[in-house]
Amino acid sequence: MSVLAIRDLDVRRGARHIVRGVSLDVARGEILAVMGASGAGKTSVLRAVAGLDPIAAGTVAIDGLQLSAGPLPRGALLRELHRRVGMVFQFHHLFEHLTALHNVWLALVHVQRQPQPEAERQARELLEHLGVGARADAVPRELSGGEAQRVAIARALAIGPPLLLMDEPTASLDPARRGELAATLRQLASEGRTLVVATHDEEFARACAHRVLIMDEGRVAR
Amino acid sequence: MAHEWRFRIIPRARARAVVCVCLAALVGATAAAQTPELRWGGDAEGGAPFVEADPGDPARVVGFEVDIAQLLADGLGRTPRFIQTGFTTIDASVARGDFDIGLSGIEDSFARRTRLAVTVPYYRFREILTVRAADAPRYRTLADLRGRRVATLAATLAFDLLTEAEKEYGVIVVPYEDDVHPYTDLAVGRVDAVLLDEVLAERGVRRHPGLTNQPASQGVGYYVGILAAENTALRNQIDSILKQAMRDGRLEAIFQRWKMWNDDQRNLYARVTADESGPPPQPQGSAAQLSVWDATLRYLPSLVTATVITLVLSVLSMALAIAIGVVIASGRVYGPAPLKAVLTAWVELIRGTPLLLQLFVIYYGLATVVQLPAFLAALIGLGLNYGAYESEIYRSALESVPPGQLDAARTLGFSDRQTLMLIRGPQALRLALAPMTNDFVALLKDSSLVSLITVVELTKQTTIFASNIGSWFVPGLLCAALYLLLSLPISHLARRLERTWRRA
Numbered sequence: 001m002s003v004l005a006i007r008d009l010d011v012r013r014g015a016r017h018i019v020r021g022v023s024l025d026v027a028r029g030e031i032l033a034v035m036g037a038s039g040a041g042k043t044s045v046l047r048a049v050a051g052l053d054p055i056a057a058g059t060v061a062i063d064g065l066q067l068s069a070g071p072l073p074r075g076a077l078l079r080e081l082h083r084r085v086g087m088v089f090q091f092h093h094l095f096e097h098l099t100a101l102h103n104v105w106l107a108l109v110h111v112q113r114q115p116q117p118e119a120e121r122q123a124r125e126l127l128e129h130l131g132v133g134a135r136a137d138a139v140p141r142e143l144s145g146g147e148a149q150r151v152a153i154a155r156a157l158a159i160g161p162p163l164l165l166m167d168e169p170t171a172s173l174d175p176a177r178r179g180e181l182a183a184t185l186r187q188l189a190s191e192g193r194t195l196v197v198a199t200h201d202e203e204f205a206r207a208c209a210h211r212v213l214i215m216d217e218g219r220v221a222r
Numbered sequence: 223m224a225h226e227w228r229f230r231i232i233p234r235a236r237a238r239a240v241v242c243v244c245l246a247a248l249v250g251a252t253a254a255a256q257t258p259e260l261r262w263g264g265d266a267e268g269g270a271p272f273v274e275a276d277p278g279d280p281a282r283v284v285g286f287e288v289d290i291a292q293l294l295a296d297g298l299g300r301t302p303r304f305i306q307t308g309f310t311t312i313d314a315s316v317a318r319g320d321f322d323i324g325l326s327g328i329e330d331s332f333a334r335r336t337r338l339a340v341t342v343p344y345y346r347f348r349e350i351l352t353v354r355a356a357d358a359p360r361y362r363t364l365a366d367l368r369g370r371r372v373a374t375l376a377a378t379l380a381f382d383l384l385t386e387a388e389k390e391y392g393v394i395v396v397p398y399e400d401d402v403h404p405y406t407d408l409a410v411g412r413v414d415a416v417l418l419d420e421v422l423a424e425r426g427v428r429r430h431p432g433l434t435n436q437p438a439s440q441g442v443g444y445y446v447g448i449l450a451a452e453n454t455a456l457r458n459q460i461d462s463i464l465k466q467a468m469r470d471g472r473l474e475a476i477f478q479r480w481k482m483w484n485d486d487q488r489n490l491y492a493r494v495t496a497d498e499s500g501p502p503p504q505p506q507g508s509a510a511q512l513s514v515w516d517a518t519l520r521y522l523p524s525l526v527t528a529t530v531i532t533l534v535l536s537v538l539s540m541a542l543a544i545a546i547g548v549v550i551a552s553g554r555v556y557g558p559a560p561l562k563a564v565l566t567a568w569v570e571l572i573r574g575t576p577l578l579l580q581l582f583v584i585y586y587g588l589a590t591v592v593q594l595p596a597f598l599a600a601l602i603g604l605g606l607n608y609g610a611y612e613s614e615i616y617r618s619a620l621e622s623v624p625p626g627q628l629d630a631a632r633t634l635g636f637s638d639r640q641t642l643m644l645i646r647g648p649q650a651l652r653l654a655l656a657p658m659t660n661d662f663v664a665l666l667k668d669s670s671l672v673s674l675i676t677v678v679e680l681t682k683q684t685t686i687f688a689s690n691i692g693s694w695f696v697p698g699l700l701c702a703a704l705y706l707l708l709s710l711p712i713s714h715l716a717r718r719l720e721r722t723w724r725r726a
Contacts, residue, residue, distance in 0.1 A: 050633050082635035093626035097648050097723075107634035110644060159634065 003028050003063050003163050003194040004049065010057035010069075011044045011218075018044045020218040021058070028162070031185055031195040033209035035202065041218040042198035043090075046165045049196070050087045051078060063162050079111070086156030090168040092148045094140040100127065100151045101136040104158050112159060126154040130184065145172030149181070163194045170201045182208035260300040262291045263316060264326035265309040267400060271421065271480040272327045273304070286480040287325040290344065293472060294323070294447075297463035310377060310399070310685055313338065314694060316448055322456060323447045327421070329379050330444040333692035339457040342464055343444030344473060345482070346490040349380050350423040351436040352408060352416040358434050361415055367393045370414040373404035376682065377689035379443040380417045396596075397686070399674050403586060405430055407676075410589045419443060421482060444490070468495050514696050521687045521697075528683035529704045535600060535679060536666045536708075542605030543665070544658075547612025554613070555620050556638065565613075572610035578671055580607055585675040600672035608665050615657045619650035652723050659716035663709045680704055 002025040011019035019041040026032045034042045047053040049060055051073045060067040062084045067073060073081055094103050101123050108119035127133045130150040140148060149172060156164055166185075170178045178201070185195055185208045199205055205212050214221040264273040264287055276282040283304050295302035305321045312324040317338060334340050353361045361367055364387040372387075374380040376397035384395040396413050398404045404416040405426035416426065423435050447464075449457045467473040468491035477483040553565045572580070584606075585599040594602065623646045631641040673682030684701035688694045 052629055052632060078632075079635050082633060085633070087630075087633040089626060089630065091626060093624075093630035095627060095630070095645055095649075097645075097652065106644065107636065110640055111635040155630075155634070 002026055004196065005061040006045070006049070006058070007061075008058035009045065009048060009055065009060060011041070011048050011053055012056045013044075013053075017056075018218055019048070022215070022218075022220055023058075024213060024220065026163075026194055026196060028194055029189050029192055030211065031189050031197065031209045033205035033212045034196060034198045034215060035200060035205055035212055036215035036221070037200065040215040042200075042215055043167050044218075045215075046087065046167055046196065046198055049163075050085055050165055051081045052087075082111070082161070083159065084161050084163055086159065086161040086164045088149065088152045088156050088164070088166045088169060090171050092140070092152040092172075094143075094148055094151055094155070096140050099137050099139055100132065100143065100147075103140070103151060104155045107155070108158055123154070123158060126158055127151065130154050146174075146177045146180075149173070150184075153184070157188075157193075162192075163196070164188065166195065166197045168199055169197060170199060170204045178204050179207070257301045258299075259303045260291065260295040260298055260323070261303050261305055261321035262287075262294075263305045263307040263312055263321040263324045265312065266304075266306055268309060268326055269402065270425070271482060273325075286476050286482065287327070289476045289479070290447075290473075291323075291325055293467055293476070294460055294463055297466070298459060309375075310689060313448065313689065313692065317450050319450060322453070323449050323460065325447050327419075327445055328448055330446045331379065333690055334446070334448055337692035338451055339449040339454045341447040341449070341457055342461050342494050343446050343490060344464055344468075345445040345477070346486045347419040347421060347443055347445065348439035348486075349383060349417055349441040349443065350420045351438070351440055352405065352418070352423050352426055352433050353414065353436065354408065354411075355432055355434045357414065358436070362436055363438060364393060364417070364440060365391045367391065367415055370394065371396050371412070373398055373407060373413040373416045373676075374418055375399075375401050375404070375422075377686050378418075379441060380419065381686070382690070383441050384417055396676050397678060397682070398676055405433065406586065407589070408433060410593055412589065412593050465495050514691060514693070517687075517691045518696055518700070521683075521690075522700075525680070525683050525687065525700060525704065528678055528680045529708065531678065532666065532669050532680040532705075533708055535597065535604070535672065535677070536662070536669050539601050539604035539608060539669070540662050540665055542601065543608035543612045543661075546605060546609025547616050550609065550613035551616035551620060552642070554617050556642075569610045569613055572607055573614075577603065577607045577668060578674065581671060581675050596672075596676045599675055600669070600677045603675075604665060604669060604672070607668075608661060611661055612658070615654050615661070616650060619653040620646060622653055623649045652720075655716055655720055655723075659713060662712055666705065666709055666712075 004024070004026040006022055006024050009019055009022040010017065022041070022045055024032070034045065036042050044053060048055050049062065051067070054072050055067060055069045057069050062081065065080050065084055067081070094100070095106070098106065101120065104123035104126060105116070105119040108114045108122060109116050114122075124133065124136060127136050127150075130153055132147050132150040132154070135143060135147050135151070140151075143151060149169060153164075169181060173181060182204060185197070189195055189210075197205070197209065266273050266275055266283055268274070270284075271286050273283050273285040273287045276284045288304070291302040291304070307315045307320065307324070309326060312326055312328060313334065315321065316324045328334070330340060330343055351361070351364070361370070364372070364384075367387075368391050371394045372384055373396045374384050376399065381395070381397055384393060387393045388395050401418060401422045404413065404418065407413050408416050408426075409430040409432055416423070417440060418426070420435075427433050427435050447460060449460075464473070473491070474483055474487070477487060550565050550569065553561050557565070581600065581603040584603045585594065585596065588594065627645055627649065628641060631645045636644065669679055670681030673679060673685070680701060684697045688697040691697070
């Protein structure tokens with residue numbers, strides 16, 4: 001059974017059609033790489049799935065939760081959505097005023113209503129699992145690109161979503177780090193996570209993805 | 223006045239008017255060079271019968287002081303020229319040579335005699351207690367007014383009398399910057415009595431039929447002209463002109479015309495003209511008998527109290543301004559379009575009009591509807607005014623938080639409210655801290671404006687101190703030091719906080 005099922009997805013920005021009729025399925029534990037040139041619509045597909053951009057037409061089903069055309073999801077639907085989807089942004093968007101550890105436990109306490117000591121313990125474990133446990137007390141500006149990315153992954157994983165979206169994860173990494181990241185993603189998949197990775201880095205896509213999908217001008221090319 | 227300026231500028235003929243103005247200025251300058259001027263300073267805000275703008279022609283001034291200036295100028299063979307000066311700064315202005323003589327219902331006092339050349343007194347007045355007609359039987363003297371609010375003009379003999387009555391009888395002194403509002407506030411019930419000279423008291427009662435003057439005199443004072451200390455030669459000339467006018471009835475004619483003549487003046491003139499060399503009537507008690515050092519020691523406790531008032535008022539106003547600023551900024555960032563439009567209009571209204579005007583409207587303008595205590599009116603006025611500025615700081619700070627931060631918050635499931643409280647707000651606060659510190663320091667100083675609605679804060683207390691000892695030097699230095707004492711720690715704290723945040 002697929003964790004993510006997209007049918008005939010259209011996304012517009014103003015009058016512009018950014019994504020046209022995209023359909024795809026991703027199975028549990030699978031890593032799908034979405035490739036294509038800049039402006040092909042990769043990021044827009046991820047943003048529509050994450051509930052950041054409205055769906056113009058079509059449907060998105062995530063682990064049984066259905067999003068359809070209309071305004072952005074709000075309230076209970078938004079909370080349900082974010083229990084299922086985590087997102088790692090190209091530029092990480094870590095909360096600049098908080099430490100790495102605080103970035104990871106913030107949603108556990110305020111969205112999932114966990115007690116803070118428990119949330120902190122869990123956050124520390126996640127950071128250690130991703131190899132950045134030593135940087136827990138650093139603030140984002142003190143982190144390298146690779147460290148910030150790992151903290152961002154930990155933050156997205158903290159709330160335990162079955163589906164993880166990553167936008168251009170290799171953009172801030174040197175080649176050696178790309179290999180490490182591929183290994184990390186493989187490990188996450190082997191633990192049962194489903195990953196959709198938007199990238200234009202072909203080598204990285206081949207190294208980590210089970211399947212590659214190419215987009216061109218808003219459509220699935222192959 | 224022989225030397226007047228009257229322009230009526232019609233937009234259609236503006237260019238022509240400008241030429242006329244230039245020509246008139248040239249002619250005026252030439253005329254001035256030909257006949258020497260007697261420049262005399264006064265405050266036209268003091269109003270009739272002293273000096274006021276002629277209702278028929280606002281470019282002219284009229285009043286008994288205007289007539290006396292004309293009399294003096296005639297005697298000196300000069301042309302009188304009126305120079306508008308705020309009442310509380312007449313002493314300082316004449317001392318630094320802005321004009322030759324100050325004439326504006328100026329009271330004789332030791333401070334003035336020590337610092338300035340003072341003319342012989344030309345009018346004797348009694349200090350009169352004005353009360354609401356209904357209170358006339360119970361408030362006859364200052365002793366009847368224990369625990370009651372009594373209004374007066376700051377830095378006058380009446381103020382000194384009230385300060386003593388404060389110690390002796392426990393009356394509450396409410397000093398005003400002008401001599402009109404004590405009576406309007408008495409009429410609406412904000413104060414229970416006004417102590418001022420009989421000229422003002424008569425006028426107050428004429429304007430407010432519900433008020434009445436108590437017959438008993440609470441003290442006696444004299445109006446004099448004041449000149450710079452080194453100007454004794456001119457002062458002596460003026461003294462002989464005044465004495466001559468007392469003898470030949472020209473002064474009496476002036477005061478008859480203004481309906482101010484009475485037997486007190488007849489007696490005063492007899493005394494002044496009979497005793498050519500003897501000392502003039504002694505003014506009543508004042509701080510100026512003390513040395514500057516003793517006066518400073520005497521005023522220090524009240525300056526410290528005033529500093530505390532400035533600080534408390536500023537802190538509370540800033541707290542209110544921050545609350546208002548947060549509400550307006552949130553409305554402008556998150557609210558629906560009509561709310562945004564209303565809030566924008568409000569901010570522009572508040573920013574586009576003077577704080578002074580807002581304070582007047584809140585304190586005096588609303589007095590018929592709601593009589594706010596002065597401190598509360600000051601707090602609301604400053605809070606509303608600074609709230610508009612704060613809201614702009616917060617709005618721009620909120621809008622400066624990168625949209626990626628908001629996207630990240632959304633994908634983690636935070637509600638808009640949580641995003642504002644946990645992520646956007648704290649980040650915006652860091653951006654807003656420096657301009658907020660700036661605003662708080664500005665507010666500390668702007669709080670001095672509230673003295674115009676009778677709150678005695680640091681600047682006001684300094685003005686009282688300065689006019690009682692007749693010098694701004696020591697009071698000015700002390701006042702500046704006290705303001706710095708308030709603002710420097712705040713700036714320091716803000717810089718430290720900024721450094722901590724930059725590191726964090």
